[in-house]
Amino acid sequence: MTTPALLPLSGRRIPTLSPGASSFPHHRATLRLSEKFILLLILSAFITLCFGAFFFLPDSSKHKRFDLGLEDVLIPHIESGKEGPGQRAVLARGWRTRPDGDTEEEESLRDKIRADHERALQEAKQKLRKSKKALLHEIQTEKARVAQELKKKDVPRSLPPVPMPKLVGVNDGDPGEPDVKEKRDKIREMMKHAWDSYRQYGWGHNELKPIAKKGHSTNIFGNSQMGATIVDALDTLYIMGLHDEFKDGQEWIEQNLDFSVNAEVSVFEVNIRFIGGLLAAYYLSGQEVFKAKAVQLAEKLLPAFNTPTGIPWAMVNLKSGVGRNWGWASAGSSILAEFGTLHMEFVHLTYLTGNPAYYQKVMHIRKLLAKMDRPNGLYPNYLNPRTGRWGQHHTSVGGLGDSFYEYLLKAWLMSDRTDAEARKTYDDAIEAIERHLIRKSNGGLTFIGEWKNGHLERKMGHLTCFAGGMFALGADGSPGDKAGHYLQLGAEIAHTCHESYDRTVLKLGPEAFKFDSGLEAVAVRQNEKYYILRPEVIETYWYMWRFTHDPKYRQWGWEAAQAIDKYCRVGGGFSGVKDVYSSNPTYDDVQQSFFLAETLKYLYLLFSSDELLPLESWVFNTEAHPLPVLRLANATMPGSQAKR
Ligand code: DMJ
DSSP states (O other): OHHHHHGGGSTTSGGGSOGGGGTOHHHHHHHHHHHHHHHHHHHHHHHHHHHHHHHHSOOHHHHHHHHHHHHHHHHHHHHTTOOOTTHHHHHHTTOSOOTTSOOHHHHHHHHHHHHHHHHHHHHHHHHHHSOHHHHHHHHHHHHHHHHHHHHHHHSOOOOOOOOOOOOOOOSOOOOOSHHHHHHHHHHHHHHHHHHHHHHHHTTTSSEEETTTTEEEOOGGGTTOOOOHHHHHHHHHHHHTTOHHHHHHHHHHHHHHOOOOOOOEEEHHHIIIIIIHHHHHHHHHHOOHHHHHHHHHHHHHHGGGGOSSSSOOOSEEETTTOOEEOOTTSGGGOEEHHHHTSOHHHHHHHHHHHOOTHHHHHHHHHHHHHHHSOOGGGOOOSEEOTTTOOBOSOEEOSSTTTHHHHHHHHHHHHHTTTOOHHHHHHHHHHHHHHHHHTEEEOTTSOEEEOEEETTEEEOEEEGGGGHHHHHHHHHHTTOSTTOHHHHHHHHHHHHHHHHHHHHTSSSSOOOSEEEOOTTOOSBOOSGGGOOBOSOOHHHHHHHHHHHHHOOHHHHHHHHHHHHHHHHHTEETTEEOOBSOTTOSSOOBOOOBOHHIIIIIHHHHHHHTSOTTSSOTTTEEEOTTSOEEEOOOOTTOOOTTOSOOO
16 A cells, blocks of 8 residues: 555656756755655655554454354343343443444443553653652562562462360369479470570571571471471470460461472471471460461372372472372382371361361272271281382381371271271271280380281381370270270380380480390390480370379389480480480480470470360370360261262
8 A cells, every 4th residue: 555655756757847847956856855745744644544543443343243242142032032130231231233333332432442542651651751760669569569469369268167176174284293393394494495496596497406506407398498396386385385485486487487388398297297286276376377377288288199099199399289209118109107197187177177178088098098908907008109009018006107097096086986987997907916016025025016028027116105105095995895905005015115215324215126136125226226306105104194193104204304304405405316325425416396396295294284185175196286176976077978
């Protein structure tokens, strides 16, 4: 269209001008210039018009589609005499094409477009008048606003209100007798030292290096800095009445605990320490923030269950949701004590949120295990989440197996003893364990060994010592007339584990001890002689104390507390020791978060009255976080049809 209009400007027509033109070359040239100028003006006016028409005229094709769409929806109803919902309003607004092809709405649409253009132009002009500094400031403010919005999206929707279970026994637990009170005060002082040191040197880090006086973390938390010690310690602080410290921890959680981190964490550890810790803090204090954070974190763990079998991966990346298993685990397996230690927390999550997903995930695991063959009735520690087959046939009530059995029993207790399936599974498993793994040493010590490919290894781990408490806790409700038997078994394990402490120089227990070749409850290998502030032996003392009130359990607990204070206490907190048989121990320089969550809590409870957190109303998760019994006798959990 433009090309023909430009042709006259070329030199080809100039020779055809009037004869006089040659005698007035300059004038002729002037005339030609004015001519060009006028043509140029006309041309630009024409182009402007075209552009104007292009931008300002409404897109009739869109209108056609819109009309068609509405008619498609409405006309069948009109013709059939049935008016669709809202149809009258649509017709009244006149969204039909008039015969002249123009509607009032089209006109008003055009006006609106014009007005919008005008406003945008004005805004742009105003912006350009501003200084560079003011513009930069505006951009920053806008960026901050968007970031804030995005953050808000991460906060879970407000959760449905649920009836709070009746909380019994959240009190001071004053033991009465002054000498017991004095011991309890000492434990509280130890907690203060551990907490204050972490507060000063490791705040916000997962754990503390009490000698180097700086933060510490292990691979179970990936490269995150999620304040594991704060979350793990909260309920202990609360129970001990350390309310300023509790508030301090709460504030940190409110302001800093963020799970949108690119970190690959252990699903099990994060569940028992973080979710368990947050839920317990929520129930004890009633502060909503803990519940909200627990749910936020739980949502981040759910992708770990996306495996062919629904058996979760051991680790999950909190940001990407990608899961995998530990490289050292038999043939890419998941670990029994890891995928089998989710039930308590996940049932509470469903209870608190009304979201059946958590309950369904753990019930699916239970159903799947129930269908599998078990060698000698025993559960191997390894299960491949891709194939659903057992890995190496290695069974343990210590590391890799322990809390799986614990959670079967506690699922039953937590359900107000209604989850009969859990109780039966526990009873069957314990029966097989007694038959194949529990023996008496030549010196008369009852121990729990490990089953490895058809033979019994006569070695017991510090971790296994928790089982004394478990047997005592499960005694009431055991099949037949075996309550006395299991209480006795608990007492025997407590005694054996006490021996493992008593036979060392430091009066602290080794990581593993043997019952072989004349050895009784002592460690042999150098790398089994360490004590890393673990709770299991003290945990068993506490359960045994609650069920028997035999004073020896308080006595043994006090011996352990004194040994910890004497040999593990350093300027910057408490440290593990590398050799409990050496009078001159070296430190491992780690203050484990479970020392505050479990070891000190069980000691404190040991020197408190039974009215503090009674076992009829509270069930402690495997990290010693108390969760209330859910008395749902006539109710069913949302989604109680287990599915993935
Ligand atoms: C804790 O994290 C838990 O008790 C877990 O079940 C096993 N071991 C550590 C403490 O030893």
